[in-house]
Amino acid sequence: MIIREIVLKVTSTCNLSCKYCYVFNQGDTSFLHEPKVMNEDVIISVLQKVNNYCELHKLNNFFIVFHGGEPLIVGHEFYEKFISLSNKIIKSVKIHYTLQTNGTLLSEKWCNFFNEFNITVGVSMDGNKLSSVNRVFKNNNMEAYDKILEGYNTAKQFIQYLPILSVINTSANVSEHYQFFKKLKVPHMDCLFPDSTYEKFDKNAKHLGRWLVNLFDLWYFDKDENKPIIRIFYIIIRLLLGNEAGCELLGTAHNGVINIKSNGNIESVDSLKICGDGFARTKYNILRDELDSIKESDVFYKYYNSHQDDVLCEKCKKCIIKEICGGGLLAHRFSKANGFNNPSVYCKDLFLLISHIQNTLIDDLPEELTDKIQIQKLLNDDYN
Numbered sequence: 415m416i417i418r419e420i421v422l423k424v425t426s427t428c429n430l431s432c433k434y435c436y437v438f439n440q441g442d443t444s445f446l447h448e449p450k451v452m453n454e455d456v457i458i459s460v461l462q463k464v465n466n467y468c469e470l471h472k473l474n475n476f477f478i479v480f481h482g483g484e485p486l487i488v489g490h491e492f493y494e495k496f497i498s499l500s501n502k503i504i505k506s507v508k509i510h511y512t513l514q515t516n517g518t519l520l521s522e523k524w525c526n527f528f529n530e531f532n533i534t535v536g537v538s539m540d541g542n543k544l545s546s547v548n549r550v551f552k553n554n555n556m557e558a559y560d561k562i563l564e565g566y567n568t569a570k571q572f573i574q575y576l577p578i579l580s581v582i583n584t585s586a587n588v589s590e591h592y593q594f595f596k597k598l599k600v601p602h603m604d605c606l607f608p609d610s611t612y613e614k615f616d617k618n619a620k621h622l623g624r625w626l627v628n629l630f631d632l633w634y635f636d637k638d639e640n641k642p643i644i645r646i647f648y649i650i651i652r653l654l655l656g657n658e659a660g661c662e663l664l665g666t667a668h669n670g671v672i673n674i675k676s677n678g679n680i681e682s683v684d685s686l687k688i689c690g691d692g693f694a695r696t697k698y699n700i701l702r703d704e705l706d707s708i709k710e711s712d713v714f715y716k717y718y719n720s721h722q723d724d725v726l727c728e729k730c731k732k733c734i735i736k737e738i739c740g741g742g743l744l745a746h747r748f749s750k751a752n753g754f755n756n757p758s759v760y761c762k763d764l765f766l767l768i769s770h771i772q773n774t775l776i777d778d779l780p781e782e783l784t785d786k787i788q789i790q791k792l793l794n795d796d797y798n
């Protein structure tokens with residue numbers, strides 16, 4: 415098992431309280447017992463353990479994602495200290511920094527700071543006002559849409575590459591959704607499935623597959639050279655063409671990502687919190703344990719191997735698109751009765767989307783190429 419990325423929970427608080435948030439609003443209570451801001455002892459331990467890990471496993475590159483809660487809440491001083499400590503402690507590995515923000519606190523000063531320290535920034539924005547109804551302020555429940563948009567527009571003036579993460583809201587009109595992000599000149603966006611387990615499945619998300627198929631068609635047949643890259647489609651196409659191993663949602667890749675909380679606890683990823691209170695937890699803490707210790711954790715093992723036969727259910731193992739779908743996100747397979755031994759709650763949606771993209775490529779690409787990569791048209795009957 416190789417870990418290539420840590421998601422650093424620099425704070426356990428946020429100025430928003432998004433209705434779907436797995437940190438605060440899906441039953442996990444860990445945040446109640448964690449420090450509001452990660453302290454210097456934890457930071458030093460993180461950096462030492464990353465350095466040890468990279469030396470041991472001979473890694474030349476490692477990824478650190480600043481995350482929360484809302485990571486801008488901790489102020490510039492936190493990051494200045496972090497990077498200065500990093501420059502002293504990390505020896506032979508190149509650290510790539512990313513920060514994922516809700517956008518409401520973005521300012522010119524922050525952007526200059528990110529540029530100076532070479533931190534890539536991603537903004538979480540669900541789309542237009544209708545798509546964004548689940549994003550609300552914590553103190554008064556008011557919609558945060560205007561503030562997020564203002565933050566994005568400000569940042570765009572100073573930062574060249576500003577990707578978006580959006581959680582799909584199938585009540586939004588697909589075409590308006592696509593045009594919204596095009597008008598904003600978003601270079602890269604991802605569409606995240608609303609997190610769900612069998613117990614929590616929201617019938618409103620039922621048409622997610624159809625919604626994504628419609629978005630794919632708008633995007634794929636759009637001849638505009640400046641259209642955004644939509645990550646989920648891009649990954650499926652690359653998987654079908656044999657150029658890609660996948661991600662935590664799709665494909666056959668291993669998921670070498672862990673979380674480190676503001677108190678130093680080493681956890682598996684946040685999405686697993688929707689399966690139950692404390693579900694992502696392990697017994698390890700960065701103040702006393704090395705990164706490798708998490709390999710002993712069952713929940714991490716399942717996440718790391720979530721696209722492998724060892725973890726997939728019987729239906730996924732036999733599925734005709736197993737190599738592309740990979741059973742979907744691990745958390746989306748959870749039920750109280752069977753644990754993770756289920757196909758994704760979005761199984762039909764994944765099949766619909768992947769088969770649609772596969773069939774579109776076959777119609778659109780030269781026959782020699784589709785013959786070479788050996789993909790054939792899929793029918794509804796192929797869904798097992």
Ligand code: SF4
Nearest residue numbers: 428430431432435516
């Ligand atoms: S901005 Fe992120 S961390 Fe804050 S409430 Fe929303 S989803 Fe949760």
Ligand code: SF4
Nearest residue numbers: 730733739741758761
């Ligand atoms: S489409 Fe369904 S059965 Fe097939 S791999 Fe994906 S989740 Fe499993």
